[in-house]
Amino acid sequence: MHPSADGTDTATAHPDRPRRTDAIAGARAMIPLLAGVTPMGLVIGVAVVQSGIPVAVGLATGPLIYAGSAQLAIIDLLRQRAPLLIVMVSVLAINARLALYGTVLAGRWRTTPRWWRALAAYLLIDPSFIIGVDGYQQRRGHAYYLGGAVVLWLGWQASIVAGAVIGSAVAPSLELDFVAILYLVAMAVLKATEPAVRVGVVAAAVAAAVGALLPIHSGPVIGIVAGVAAALAYPAPRSPA
Amino acid sequence: VNGWIVVGAAGIVTYLLRITPVTLLSRHDTPPWMDRASGLMVPVAFAALAAAATVAGLPGPTDRLAPALIARLSAIVVTAVVAHRFRSAGTAVAAGVIVFATLNLSLGR
Numbered sequence: 001m002h003p004s005a006d007g008t009d010t011a012t013a014h015p016d017r018p019r020r021t022d023a024i025a026g027a028r029a030m031i032p033l034l035a036g037v038t039p040m041g042l043v044i045g046v047a048v049v050q051s052g053i054p055v056a057v058g059l060a061t062g063p064l065i066y067a068g069s070a071q072l073a074i075i076d077l078l079r080q081r082a083p084l085l086i087v088m089v090s091v092l093a094i095n096a097r098l099a100l101y102g103t104v105l106a107g108r109w110r111t112t113p114r115w116w117r118a119l120a121a122y123l124l125i126d127p128s129f130i131i132g133v134d135g136y137q138q139r140r141g142h143a144y145y146l147g148g149a150v151v152l153w154l155g156w157q158a159s160i161v162a163g164a165v166i167g168s169a170v171a172p173s174l175e176l177d178f179v180a181i182l183y184l185v186a187m188a189v190l191k192a193t194e195p196a197v198r199v200g201v202v203a204a205a206v207a208a209a210v211g212a213l214l215p216i217h218s219g220p221v222i223g224i225v226a227g228v229a230a231a232l233a234y235p236a237p238r239s240p241a
Numbered sequence: 242v243n244g245w246i247v248v249g250a251a252g253i254v255t256y257l258l259r260i261t262p263v264t265l266l267s268r269h270d271t272p273p274w275m276d277r278a279s280g281l282m283v284p285v286a287f288a289a290l291a292a293a294a295t296v297a298g299l300p301g302p303t304d305r306l307a308p309a310l311i312a313r314l315s316a317i318v319v320t321a322v323v324a325h326r327f328r329s330a331g332t333a334v335a336a337g338v339i340v341f342a343t344l345n346l347s348l349g350r
Contacts, residue, residue: 204288205292
């Protein structure tokens with residue numbers, strides 16, 4: 001494979017399709033996912049204002065950490081004046097899934113320049129991972145991932161700032177973050193088209209729910225590992241003779 | 242500890258989680274099982290994130306737990322059924338939100 005200077009993988013991308021077309025398609029594909037996570041961004045912005053920590057520190061979690069669950073946990077731990085070690089352990093547990101995402105996409109990115117991998121890894125989070133996997137399965141180029149990931153980053157930062165601005169005007173009883181959960185449920189159902197994947201989805205949900213009862217926010221990574229293992233262990237369908 | 246130090250350290254740890262596998266594995270071919278796992282990972286991650294967030298968002302063992310559990314589980318079931326039936330995330334989420342809000346009001350939450 002011969003990557004160009006901007007990281008385009010000529011063996012992956014469709015040769016007749018301009019990179020700009022892929023970037024725009026990725027950005028468009030991200031819009032519904034961005035709509036799904038925007039309530040979570042608003043909740044984080046509201047939490048920043050209501051926690052009593054310096055607003056600039058709370059808003060900085062957006063670009064510096066860029067992972068919603070971890071941002072919420074850190075804001076809460078800062079409010080409680082938790083020790084640095086506890087915060088780091090929590091961040092590791094909550095964000096461990098990002099290492100799984102990086103492991104899956106590493107092979108796709110191995111022909112790209114180092115700067116491109118550094119940027120792509122920084123932008124790697126649940127919705128951008130989904131767009132990336134979908135894009136590579138459709139033989140889209142790296143621009144598809146980057147187009148979607150940049151739109152998500154911009155929208156995420158904007159939603160946090162918007163949440164901080166409206167702040168106390170949002171009643172906690174509205175439970176805006178639950179909308180994001182419903183979106184995840186809908187997408188899991190829509191994506192689970194094969195029996196093995198359905199088994200994995202159910203296993204992941206059960207394991208993550210149990211894992212969420214543990215003290216260090218380890219539910220998501222326990223669920224993902226259990227779900228993938230269950231789906232891989234499910235017998236593959238026999239091909240017709 | 243200064244909030245900037247905490248957030249900066251958390252940012253570095255998070256970035257290391259993202260970049261380390263990308264850097265270490267970029268020199269090797271992806272094994273076949275990992276290609277299959279990548280297709281599974283998306284719905285599985287969605288389910289795990291949703292389940293963990295649902296449990297984490299529940300109130301403690303008080304008299305508010307049962308209504309919260311009923312409202313959340315009902316909304317999730319309706320969302321899943323509508324998504325399966327109509328193959329539309331927007332319609333499914335709208336149905337789930339309506340059920341969630343209705344139950345919250347009727348259960349006095």
